[in-house]
Ligand SMILES: NC(=O)C1=CN([C@@H]2O[C@H](COP(=O)(O)OP(=O)(O)OC[C@H]3O[C@@H](n4cnc5c(N)ncnc54)[C@H](O)[C@@H]3O)[C@@H](O)[C@H]2O)C=CC1
């Protein structure tokens with residue numbers, strides 16, 4: 156089956172980069188990305204590509220190359236659905252904040268709205284592709300909504316979860332380990348496989364049944380997050396035993412059965428997906444009465460919360476058990492380097508904890524705006540926006556953030572932090588000058604030589 160027009164509902168961190176790469180690699184396919192968020196679409200259409208709503212290395216170039224040729228951003232959702240043969244659903248699926256499953260289950264209201272919209276608008280047969288991360292068996296609900304329209308239109312449903320990581324989205328899309336397509340219509344699967352086939356080798360395009368595909372996505376994220384929690388658990392043991400977690404990670408990572416990736420001890424994982432997807436997995440397991448399975452995966456989250464908490468507890472304890480009125484500089488606010496995304500970033504929770512202890516915080520992040528930092532904090536509802544603003548300031552200059560600070564805490568592993576003039580920073584800070592390196596990016600002996608009291612994770 157040859158597809159000529161596709162649309163993607165949801166112009167977010169997944170929809171934007173994924174469709175941009177599909178458009179670049181398939182110049183004969185018209186790709187339209189639609190969203191209800193007008194400001195986001197306007198930003199995607201900004202003539203200055205440095206103002207795109209999402210920062211990803213290499214993305215602005217691809218959008219600049221394809222936009223207006225075969226890649227379009229629009230708020231005309233019905234029109235795009237109507238004219239497309241294939242429709243990707245790439246909307247957000249956050250953890251529910253209300254009702255049954257609150258705090259655990261995935262909120263599928265946005266996905267359901269998309270399905271209803273497609274059902275309402277479609278006049279010709281469509282392939283509907285689940286790109287969002289969804290609980291296993293969601294395709295059944297989508298199918299049920301779509302097949303009860305009475306319009307006579309045939310809908311094929313495919314699951315095609317996305318495995319890109321933020322910060323490396325473009326590279327991950329250009330060179331994926333695998334593309335996963337779940338479905339039961341060979342013709343529909345071929346249609347999607349052909350689109351990817353224009354740049355992904357066929358042996359990396361994996362076909363499964365739709366349920367395996369849905370569950371593989373949750374499982375992949377659970378395994379990845381589990382590795383981070385596993386090494387972070389060991390990091391705490393290292394701190395009590397004079398073992399060094401970096402050395403342990405290297406030693407175990409050289410075992411080819413374990414492998415070296417995802418063994419970087421840290422302040423705890425963040426990002427929009429690991430926590431949400433594991434909570435969802437836990438919820439699904441419990442809903443089938445599989446309590447041991449649920450408890451097993453829940454522990455990954457419990458350990459992650461513990462890791463964030465013990466970082467700020469340790470900082471407070473080291474600063475003589477009080478940070479009240481002390482200036483603490485946070486370097487980094489994004490949940491990892493090379494992204495402007497801050498969802499579930501460990502920095503938010505560490506800052507909140509330190510503010511509870513009346514610290515005065517300055518934040519510097521190369522890609523995150525002051526408004527975003529404040530809105531992340533306000534979202535927690537711990538104190539009023541006015542109080543947050545009074546206690547926490549952002550600055551565009553790292554040296555200003557660090558000036559006269561009692562301590563600096565490294566929250567994100569931005570490369571630029573390594574090349575700062577740490578001797579100059581030492582002179583600027585109050586003494587003793589403390590560094591709490593939540594990402595283990597600085598050299599301990601160098602920092603000690605300058606005069607810092609340096610603490611990293613797991614050593
Ligand atoms: N962020 C990531 O790195 C990854 C995310 N995922 C999954 O992809 C999905 C999307 O994630 P993100 O792109 O990060 O979310 P996002 O929040 O950045 O983007 C979702 C977009 O969908 C739009 N939207 C919601 N309902 C809509 C509707 N009814 N009609 C039109 N537009 C609508 C929103 O306005 C928003 O712009 C989620 O299920 C997530 O779990 C999967 C892999 C990676």
Ligand SMILES: O=C(O)[C@H]1O[C@H](OP(=O)(O)OP(=O)(O)OC[C@H]2O[C@@H](n3ccc(=O)[nH]c3=O)[C@H](O)[C@@H]2O)[C@H](O)[C@@H](O)[C@@H]1O
Pocket residue numbers: 288317318319320321322376379383416417418419420421422423424425426427428429490491
């Ligand atoms: O479904 C998703 O949203 C995506 O979730 C993750 O991607 P992402 O969250 O963008 O970034 P990761 O590189 O996985 O990092 C997640 C968090 O774990 C932390 N991390 C990662 C690796 C590590 O060794 N140590 C560690 O602390 C990072 O700093 C970050 O806070 C997965 O890696 C993607 O495959 C998946 O598509």
